[in-house]
Amino acid sequence: MYGVNPNYEVIDGIPLYPDIASLPKAPELAVIATPPDTVPGLVKELGARGTKAVVVITAGFGESGGAEGRKLKNAMLEGARPHLLRVLGPNCMGVMVPRTHLNVSFSNVQPLPGQIAFVAQSGAVQTVVLDWATARNIGFSHFVALGEMADVDFGDMLDYLANDPYARAILLYMESVTQPRKFMSAARAAARMKPVIVLKAGRHMEGARAAASHTGALVGDDAVYDAAFRRAGMLRVYDLQELFSAVETLATLPPIRGDRLAILTNGGGIGVLATDSLMDEGGKLAEFSAETMDRLNAQLPSIWSHDNPVDMIGDASGERYAAALEAMFNDPGVDATLVLNCPNAMVDSAEVAQAVIDTYQKKTAKGVRPVLLTSWVGGTSLDAGRHLLIENRIPTYDVPSDAVRAFMQMVRYQRNQALLMETPPNLPEIFKPDVECARGVIEKALAEGREWLMETEAKEVLSAYRIPVVSTYFAEDPEKSAVAATNLGQPVVLKILSPDILHKTRVGGVVLDLQSPELVRRAAEVMLERVREAIPDARIRGFAVEPMIRRLHAHELIIGMTEDTLFGPVILFGHGGTAAEVIRDKAISLPPLNMHLARELMTRTRIFHLLEGNENLPHADLDGIAFTLVKVSQLVCDLENIVELDINPLLADEKDVLALDARIRVVRRGTSAKDRLSICPYPKELEEHITLPDGQTLFIRPIRPEDEPGLHRIFQHLSPNEIRLRFLHPMQILPHSLAARLTQIDYDREMALVVGGGSTEEGMELYGGVRIVADPDNENAEFSILLRQDKTGLGLGPMLLRRIIEYARLRHIGEIYGEVLAENKAMLKLCEAFGFKVKRIPDDPGVVHVSLRLFESATDSYP
Structure with missing residues (x-):
């Protein structure tokens, strides 16, 4: 341990050096507690010496919004970046790891050794928890204060602690999240391995967004955090007492x-x-x-x-x-x-x-x-x-x-x-949206400088995604509205069409159950006068004429989407109709959704119990509702310009679902739809058809959660020896927990390509696959190949390995590696053919380490 201070020679028996340059060698960890304007230069100098981590105790880096502090923070990060030096803080209490006796903090209490890791932004909260836990003989594996999270954040710590064997559980005190996709990936990975409990402060802060739709009004900032924690599998607590209880339970209870x-x-x-x-x-x-x-x-x-x-x-x-x-x-x-x-x-x-x-x-x-x-x-x-x-x-x-x-x-x-970990069911039917049609409608509105699509346009987008909508006819004036009603030949609904009117009922822009064309014409004339009086400057494009829908046991639902400033798109489901904002029976989730996640979202509302039916009420088409949620999720994943959407009401009865009204707001974006999501969606661009020399057509695509049954069938085709060669140890069955882990992957950190028979991706029989699992920094990724014995000899192994290497290069992964049993001659021969280095493991002669360097250095792999 070295001390650096130009004003003293010794403090507490520790010899001091006047500056970093005079240190005998580069420190592994540096702790900086000097004035803010000196920190960027010190970080840069330490990085040049070879230091890899810095804890910045110092405050004054723009915590309260000061421009000078933000400038210093940026300079500090610029000094660290060329050397891959990681910065904890600034304005943090420090780090304590009792097992190794590391304490670089200003805490007045030394934590006891234990198996709980505690990570917090607030040093004050940490001192309270530490004082309480020590009095109760509760210890910690790690005690980390993140401070302002200029660099190291919750995502980094979750990645580290998930793989630390001394941390049996992880507690977080959180005020905000940075880099939401990294956070979600790290949280999902950590929560699958050990309990992760989070106390999020600031639950009742009002969002700054002015909501123009029901969805925007119903979704709050804290609700989005709650949805993120739920999706990651973390457990949320709401006050310090609950946090104390969680600490005690985790420290002492078995599973x-x-x-x-x-x-x-x-x-x-x-x-x-x-x-x-x-x-x-x-x-x-x-x-x-x-x-x-x-x-x-x-x-x-x-x-x-x-x-x-x-x-x-x-x-x-x-x-x-x-x-x-x-x-x-x-x-x-x-x-x-x-x-x-x-x-x-x-x-x-x-x-x-x-x-x-x-x-x-x-x-x-x-x-x-x-x-x-x-x-x-x-x-x-x-x-x-x-x-x-x-x-x-x-x-x-x-x-x-x-x-x-x-x-x-x-x-x-x-x-x-x-x-x-539940295996989601397959979609009820093959679903192929007309993405280009939807894009065309949106582009037309954007070209005209409009943010809100008219109702007819919004329904056209929904129809492109195979969402059932009520037939809607456009009429330019009252006379043509009457003609449309004549053609329909039944009672109709009349609605005003204007890009400047979002809530039509509030200005008298909706009239129900008009029984004749003449009544439609008169209602349209009165509606025009009423709307022009209420909103004189509104641009009136005409009218929408729809059949009047009556269904005895139908429920009015709402499905919506809005965009959170941090986590991106959020999908909402709940009780719909004009009273949606009053009843406030809703639940939200992050896309992408599958059928299982959609059903889980539905179950978190009160109206779900009505949708299930009872002795007096038939159950609604639950699969149809869930499928509509999946379709909206796909729409969100495909169309980056959609920033707000309402389907309200979505009518649902025992037969099907039907969208009666819709609103969509669009904004031209410079990023892709995929980039704005906090959870990486299914990478459809990796789908590919191939034809073998014998004329057989196969389909390659990324693995899906729904593929678990297919993976079990592959396993059943393997002999005991093949299982041992591929999984490195014998197994009689493929456990559900492992199968779910292999199919429910985070596409942002791992990739598994499966190949199967047939010309479509739906319902194909799986023959095998290849996967890579990368570390959080994309420096290394482990690969593996699994093929049915009866499908070897077709060239599938080399083809799959080639594609996963290409994918790893696109992801800028530095190196891929694998562990192969020495007796697996076929796999070793394949690796040698692709240029892998083969290395025997001294401690385990039965296992061979194979590796392929894709980039010369870690910095080369960064895009």
């Missing part, structure tokens, strides 16, 4: 199996309160087996509650607690146990705590670690019992509701992960 909780108490009222909290949080009371009931009856007084919660009455001794707890631990229908203790003069709370500890340790000594939570409810008279529990690393909470909330946090995390 949770389910949501069935057993409650053991010496106070009936406290047990009832705990049960209420459990129901509020969506958990379940465990149902005891007959054997457990017999054991409880034998051990407890005859007046015990004879149900869950188990009320042992007020004089329950430690011995009674131990007997009941042991019975609960042995019940397979119990996923977790909450032990409550209320103070009284008959029993010492410390004695009860010790009995609980002894029973728990007796169980863990047998290799079984039950999920146990405790709450000693009361004041200082219970401190001795609480301290015993804390010392023995059994989670204890001040009140039962906190314990229940902590338990359900872990349950929700488990549920979120299970939902994300």
Whole structure:
């Protein structure tokens, strides 16, 4: 450790050097706490010396919006960039890694070693959490303050911590996100590997966007963060108390199996309160087996509650607690146990705590670690019992509701992960939008300088994406409106058409159920007068005439899209109609969507329960609604100029769905539709048809989540030896968790190309595939190839390897590598033919490392 200060020779026994140039060698890590105007020069000099990381404690880099501070921050980053030097901060508390005794911070408390990583933007929040955790004997693997995140941000830390074996769980205190696509990729990867819990501050800050559509009015900034956390599989908490509960739970509890909780108490009222909290949080009371009931009856007084919660009455001794707890631990229908203790003069709370500890340790000594939570409810008279529990690393909470909330946090995390790993169903039908038709409509409006498409144009865009719309006829004047009604031959709806009127009903621009052409003509004349009086400058293009739709059991829904300033496009679903903004029954999600994600979005609304139907109401076409959401998602992924969209109402009954009205706002963009998304969409441009020498036509495309069944079929075609050669160890079945991981990929960081029979991408039989998984910096990517044995010898292996190498070059990946069993001669021969370097692994002679350098240096690989 070196100190650098021109004014002193020694501080606290550490010799000081006058400047960076005089250091004996380049430091691996530098900590800068000097005035702001000196920092850019120091960073540049350290980078030139070979330092790879800098922690900038100093503030004053534009945190409050100052132009001079922003200029200094940019200069600091410019000094770091040529040397690939990473900067943590500025304006941060620093970094602490207790396991390695690293503490480069100004914290007054040294954290205990543990398995929780805590990353925060606020140093004040960190000091509070650290002080609380230390008092409860809770330790951390990492304690990192990000400060202003000029360079290193949440995405970087999630990538690092996801692969750190010493971090069992990750906690985030967040005020904002930078580089949302990097954040989403890192969060999705980390949350699949370990629990990630986030406390996001600033939930009620109003967005600056002026909303012109229902969707824009219904989607708030915090709701978008919530959608991002949900999509990534992270668990969100809402205050410091919940964060404390999460810290304690993660530090002490084993993985949770389910949501069935057993409650053991010496106070009936406290047990009832705990049960209420459990129901509020969506958990379940465990149902005891007959054997457990017999054991409880034998051990407890005859007046015990004879149900869950188990009320042992007020004089329950430690011995009674131990007997009941042991019975609960042995019940397979119990996923977790909450032990409550209320103070009284008959029993010492410390004695009860010790009995609980002894029973728990007796169980863990047998290799079984039950999920146990405790709450000693009361004041200082219970401190001795609480301290015993804390010392023995059994989670204890001040009140039962906190314990229940902590338990359900872990349950929700488990549920979120299970939902994300579900295999989505295939689309109900082949879906091929007419993208060029939709682009043409949008280009026409943009060429005329219009932001909002007229209703007829908006419906034309929806029709291009095969979204059912009500037939709409354009009429230039009242007379032609009557002619259109005559041609329809049924009651009609009349609407004003103007690029300056978005909410037609607010100015009397909609009239329903007109029974004759003459009534249509008169209504159009009155409508013109009313609209011109309300908005004199509005440009009136004419009228839209539509058939009056009546459906007995139809529901009015809204499907919309708006663009968040940070996360990009957001898709909304909810209760529609003119009262959509009043009812505010909505849920949002980030595109792209598949059928599973669309259904999950629907389930988060109240109206979904009506859509499911009941004995008096038929269920709506749920697949049709979900498919419409998927189509809107595809529209958003294809058409970069669409920035706001409303389908309201979308009529849905048991037969189908029908869009009755639509609004679309467009703005000319200089970026692609793909670039504005925070989650990389399916890369359709990589689809390709190939013809083999024997005339057989095959189709190559990126893998999809829906391909999991096809992957299982490939696995079934492999012999035990082929499985061992390709997966490097024997497997009898391909687990769902692994299959889901292989098919539900992040296209921004990995790519898997599959090849199959048939001339279309829909429903083809998979023959095999190739994949690469890159590190976050695109420096290295591991590749693998999987082919059915009966499809070898057709040249598919070389073809797939060639294409994935080409793709890696396009992604500017520095090197691809793989691990191959030494006995897999065919694969080694293929790698040598493509110029891979082959290297034996000294510690494992049965495995060969193959690598292909695509760029000479790391900086060469950057685009």
